[in-house]
Amino acid sequence: MNNADFWKSINEVIADGFTSEGLQKLDHYAELFINGRLVYKRFSPFEQHGCAAGGTTHVVASLLAGAETAPDRDAAPDGNDFKRELQRGAQQADRIERWARAVGCWTERIDDSLPKMLGDQIAEGGEAVVYDHGATLVKAIGLDYFIQPLLALDRISLHNAYFPETTLTVLGFGRTADGDFKVIVEQPFIEGLHMTDEEIAEYMSKMGFGLINPRNWTYATPEIYLSDMHDENVLRSSTGTVFVVDCDIRINTPDLRAGGTRTLTTEVEIT
Numbered sequence: 001m002n003n004a005d006f007w008k009s010i011n012e013v014i015a016d017g018f019t020s021e022g023l024q025k026l027d028h029y030a031e032l033f034i035n036g037r038l039v040y041k042r043f044s045p046f047e048q049h050g051c052a053a054g055g056t057t058h059v060v061a062s063l064l065a066g067a068e069t070a071p072d073r074d075a076a077p078d079g080n081d082f083k084r085e086l087q088r089g090a091q092q093a094d095r096i097e098r099w100a101r102a103v104g105c106w107t108e109r110i111d112d113s114l115p116k117m118l119g120d121q122i123a124e125g126g127e128a129v130v131y132d133h134g135a136t137l138v139k140a141i142g143l144d145y146f147i148q149p150l151l152a153l154d155r156i157s158l159h160n161a162y163f164p165e166t167t168l169t170v171l172g173f174g175r176t177a178d179g180d181f182k183v184i185v186e187q188p189f190i191e192g193l194h195m196t197d198e199e200i201a202e203y204m205s206k207m208g209f210g211l212i213n214p215r216n217w218t219y220a221t222p223e224i225y226l227s228d229m230h231d232e233n234v235l236r237s238s239t240g241t242v243f244v245v246d247c248d249i250r251i252n253t254p255d256l257r258a259g260g261t262r263t264l265t266t267e268v269e270i271t
Contacts, residue, residue, distance in 0.1 A: 001270050006038075010067045014095050018102040026099070030059040032270065041267040042066070042251075043157065044223075050161025051153075054185075057105055058156060058170035061183075064099055065092040065150035066266040089148040093181040096149055096173055105172030110140055110182050113174070125246070137189050138171070140182040145248060152183055155249055158224065162207075163244040166190060190243045192235030200234050203242050212258050222261040225252040 001009070010029075013022035032038035034052040036045070040062075043051060051062060100106035107113050114131055115121065118138055123130040128139045146152040156168045168185045175181055195203070201211055209219035209226060218227035226249045233246040252260030 003267050003269065006268050006270065007067060007266070010063060014064070014067060014098075018099050023099075023103060026060050026063070027056070029063060030056045033059050033063070037271050039269045039271060040066075041269065042154075042265050043161075047157055047161045050159070050164070051157035053160040053164065053167050054153075054156050054170050057172060058153065060099065061096050061170065061173070062150070062153045062157070064095050065148070065153055067095065068266060085147050089143060089146075092149040093143075097175075097181070100173045107172060107174030107184065109177050110174035110184070111176045114138065114140060114184075128246075132189075133186065135189055136186050139168075139185050139187065140174070141185060142180055142182055149181065149183070151250070154251060156183070156185065158249040158251070159244075159247065162224070162226075162249065163247075165241065165243050166245050187245070190235055190237075190245055192237045192243055194231040195234050195236050195242070196231065199236075200229055200231070203234070204229065218258065220252055220256075220258040220260065222259055223252055225250045225256045225258050225260060 009025065013025055016022050029038060033040065033048070034056070036048070040048055040051070051059060097106060111129070114129075118131040118133055120131075121129050122132045127145050128141045131138045141152060143149060143152055146155065156170065160167045166187055168187050171184045171186055173181070173183055197214070197217070200217070204211070204219045204226075208221055209224070210221070212218045212220045213227075216227050217229040218225070219229060220226060226247055228246065228248045229244070233244060235243045235245060237243065250256065251262050251264060252258055253262055253264060254260050
């Protein structure tokens with residue numbers, strides 16, 4: 001099966017309304033992805049493993065969001081094409097929602113439902129609401145920073161690849177009472193000491209990242225853009241292990257203006 005045939009197959013599953021046969025096909029593709037037989041050229045092998053670490057739900061949603069044969073770099077916001085970016089994001093969210101409803105991982109009125117299931121929220125940031133779930137945290141992540149679900153799902157894949165100690169597992173999806181699309185994830189609860197900016201910079205340097213902008217704690221390599229690496233998001237345990245619990249991590253494309261050299265693609269190869 002070549003790239004065009006694969007995406008044709010995915011789009012047929014979507015067009016058919018996620019029948020039981022179509023859902024089985026998606027699960028089969030996810031299994032191939034996790035086993036490394038379906039190579040998603042958007043990622044390096046190391047990053048694809050990070051996507052797989054997010055669970056089958058994450059893998060299927062990533063494939064559904066990427067169900068376009070044209071590279072999604074064409075939809076990147078450039079000041080003149082923001083409406084198209086919003087439309088593409090809405091289309092991706094819609095197909096994920098229809099699939100999530102079909103498999104039972106969709107939550108209605110998430111801002112009302114999660115507190116009833118988990119209790120009161122313990123934190124709220126620019127993109128996520130966080131709930132205590134004992135040994136883990138449950139986060140409802142929005143699209144404010146990304147617009148496209150595909151890019152938000154990329155962020156989870158990359159986080160898991162580069163910071164596996166705090167792996168994000170995708171539990172499902174939902175919308176708030178206002179209709180805002182959310183990705184529901186689970187993450188280990190980490191206790192530790194806050195690190196200074198200097199300590200974080202040293203840690204990032206050892207990982208090969210250079211400091212790009214200290215005002216928003218942004219680091220980068222030609223491959224990866226990484227920001228929000230401040231003391232509330234980076235902790236050190238009593239044994240010295242560093243845990244990155246939250247960050248804005250992206251494939252570093254030239255439009256991010258951080259020395260990036262990569263292009264986004266949705267090309268696949270089945271071996």
